[in-house]
Amino acid sequence: DHPIDVHTYPNAKAKVYPGLIRSDTSKVTGASLQCEFPERINAEVAKWIAKSARSPNPLVVSNDEQGPNWLGVGIDSLDPAHDSFRRNALWGTLMAGGAGVEFYFGWGFRRHQTGNKDPIIGNDDTDTSHPYSTCSDLTCEDFRSRDKLFTQAFVAWRFMKDNHIPFWEMTSSNHLTEQKDDFVFAKKGDIYLVYTFANATRVEFSVVGNIAYSIHYWNPKTGGDLIDGGVVMADLIGGEISRRMSIPIPQTSRIGSSDVLMVVRKANWRSGGPTSTRKIVNGAGV
Structure with missing residues (x-):
């Protein structure tokens, strides 16, 4: 009854996973992806979900072990914000349709801190000048050393749950935006999540046209309430199926973070309909 995942080296995915997803007799149920560079996690997870979905043996895809392998996730005292791992590992995975993330504590912290190659992994509890020494993936006994990142993961889970996000019906849709660093996760014509940083x-x-959408903004770093951005009407012009929306982003001081998650949702998704709307004309809200 337990899922069986396969984990590979970053450069071995193309050798290992195709045979598993093409097999209709394999007992493997998941791919746990190691990515050498966090910035590539979103694209890698989306890639293998898409390949798997078209195969006889679709896999549950997650992210496991973020590179570089000697560094991984830093401790809170040295990286309290964890911006890169929140954006690329946590939300990069979720916005690609991934099942989750295992945060990896790198093995070479002593080398990273001091340049010393012996020992590569420090085990000296008396060496207080280099706090990484006992917090590697082989030596860490206190997961509170990365508590601030685990808290951000909990915030992400609560967002999905409390806002009834139908993630199982959504797909990675980065092609809908021209901003190369943004993540888009969508059920077209119903709900779009846009993560920008x-x-x-x-x-x-771009959205499906002839639909009124509610706009909300949310702080993915600390959570909190959604900020109401009103309702817009994506009018059709010349029989086009989709419309390009241009949505303003509130100032960082209002959101509380430079990272913003936009929730663009069909306005009457609960019940009733919008009471007032702005039109999208030539791609701009007016």
């Missing part, structure tokens, strides 16, 4: 003042992306 480039300090943009506006986000532009």
